[in-house]
Amino acid sequence: MNATYAPLRSLKSRTLMGLLLLGLAMVLVLGGWHLRRELNLQAEQAEASQQLLPLLYAEPLSRAMASSQTSAAQRLLEAMVSRHELQSAELRGRDGLRLLSGPDALPGQDSPHSEFALRLPGDSEEIGRVRVIAPELSAWGQLGKPSMQHWLLQLLALALALGLGAAMLVDRLLLRHLRRMASDMERFDPSRPPSEFSWFDDGLPARTPAELQQINRAMAHVHQSVDQQLQRKQREMRDLSAQVAQQARALHEAQAALDIKQRELAQLARHDKLTGLANRREFDDALRREFKRAQRQQSRLALAVLDLDHLKAYNELHGHDAGDELLRRFARLLGERFKRDTDLVARLGGEEFGALLPGFDADSAQGLLESLREEWRRLSLPHGASPVDAVVTVSIGLAAYSPAQPYLSPLALMQAADEALYIAKHAGRDRLSLAA
Numbered sequence: 001m002n003a004t005y006a007p008l009r010s011l012k013s014r015t016l017m018g019l020l021l022l023g024l025a026m027v028l029v030l031g032g033w034h035l036r037r038e039l040n041l042q043a044e045q046a047e048a049s050q051q052l053l054p055l056l057y058a059e060p061l062s063r064a065m066a067s068s069q070t071s072a073a074q075r076l077l078e079a080m081v082s083r084h085e086l087q088s089a090e091l092r093g094r095d096g097l098r099l100l101s102g103p104d105a106l107p108g109q110d111s112p113h114s115e116f117a118l119r120l121p122g123d124s125e126e127i128g129r130v131r132v133i134a135p136e137l138s139a140w141g142q143l144g145k146p147s148m149q150h151w152l153l154q155l156l157a158l159a160l161a162l163g164l165g166a167a168m169l170v171d172r173l174l175l176r177h178l179r180r181m182a183s184d185m186e187r188f189d190p191s192r193p194p195s196e197f198s199w200f201d202d203g204l205p206a207r208t209p210a211e212l213q214q215i216n217r218a219m220a221h222v223h224q225s226v227d228q229q230l231q232r233k234q235r236e237m238r239d240l241s242a243q244v245a246q247q248a249r250a251l252h253e254a255q256a257a258l259d260i261k262q263r264e265l266a267q268l269a270r271h272d273k274l275t276g277l278a279n280r281r282e283f284d285d286a287l288r289r290e291f292k293r294a295q296r297q298q299s300r301l302a303l304a305v306l307d308l309d310h311l312k313a314y315n316e317l318h319g320h321d322a323g324d325e326l327l328r329r330f331a332r333l334l335g336e337r338f339k340r341d342t343d344l345v346a347r348l349g350g351e352e353f354g355a356l357l358p359g360f361d362a363d364s365a366q367g368l369l370e371s372l373r374e375e376w377r378r379l380s381l382p383h384g385a386s387p388v389d390a391v392v393t394v395s396i397g398l399a400a401y402s403p404a405q406p407y408l409s410p411l412a413l414m415q416a417a418d419e420a421l422y423i424a425k426h427a428g429r430d431r432l433s434l435a436a
Contacts, residue, residue: 020163030155053080053132054116062118065093065128077101080132087135091118093128102133181219272347274324275331283346283354284410290342290358291410294401301401302357302365305417306334309393309429311351313385326381326392327351337372354417362400362434369396369432377430393430397421400435 057080064073077089078101088102118128270282278286287303294301308314308330315323327347334345334353344356357365373394381392397420399413407413416435424433 020160022163024156024159026159053084053114053130056080057130058116058118059121061091061130062120062127065091065097065118066120070097070099074099074101077130085135087133089130089132091128091130094126097128181215272331275328275347277331277334277353278344278346280346280348283344283348283356286344286356287410287414290356291401291407291413294358295406298403300359300361301413302355302360302362303399303401303413303417304355304357304365304369305348305397305414305421306353306355306369307395307421307425308351309389309395309425310383310386313387314383314392317385329381330376330394333372333376337368337375360400361402362398362405365398365400366432366434369398373430373432388429395421395424395429396432397424398432398434 057076061073061076064070064076073091077091077099080086081089081101086102088100090101091097091099113131113133115129115131117126118130119126270278272279290301293299308326311323311326314326330353331345331347334355338345338355338357342358346354346356348354355369357368360368373396376394377391379391383390383392386392397417399407399416399420401407401413407416420433420435424431427433
């Protein structure tokens, strides 16, 4: 048998051990009863033997003492001790004679013993007394006898035979069925059909104990219940998996929509919604960044502020939608003319725009911006409400940072460009003014 049946093998061993212990207990009980019986019988025999001692030895001992035959009296004592299996014997004469017989010394006066008087026939006067002590009857002494050992061995053999027979019977009627069930339980798999397991067989032997048949039915019921629960759990898991997949798709879609919204919000946070250009916040951050770089590298940086002339009157005449379209068109022109990665154009608010041109000094930036102003004018977009011109024009204020003309801060550079724009506006518009 392999390790699979270790519990059953243990059960078989325990059953056998229990039956053997029961047999040993039976041997002990019967042996104790028999030993007690032997001890009682030995005690009765010893008592009867001691009662015969005066009849057998009183007269011979009396004659030997009367005739002063001490050696004869000693031999009689020794014969009495050996023939009757006494522990010892003591003879005390009237004249102080004392004879002992036996391997052990006599106990004191309080030890269990028996005595008888010595008298000559026809004389009532004692001439001495004999005290005898019979051997103590002990269980160990009785067990040492061959007859008792032989009887106990026969009883032990009978108990072993009965225990082995009972163990074989228990194994045949109970344990082999349990081994079969244990083997099936080792292969138990709720996902397999019940018919694959032998405990569902209807053909159990009729002599199979009713308890095992009940266990058989209970195991079948457990398997069927587990099978039903498994199928229900599998259905629930499939439904749950479908729900999880659906929720995952919905979550993915929601995350994608959230990412789009976040990008849109980021775009709105940094770009103007109407024109798509950078807004004032992005422009201010870029101005601070480029100004520090120009200071650190002793390079050039041009800043232009552009403002469409008389846009408020244009909106009042043509409507705000037309005004918004005009702003988008001007933003597209800025984007087409300032294409470098370092260039940044932004809508600063209303009709005002800003252009940040790293690396440009005042002269180069002025030429580029004048070209832009002329190109915008050549579009000849009719204004209709301008008091100075028939077409839409743009005014520009320009300030430039350079080692020869440094500014203290980004704000100072921006204020210089705003002041230049203010001068361009009051000088008649449609022109570029350079900060001093």
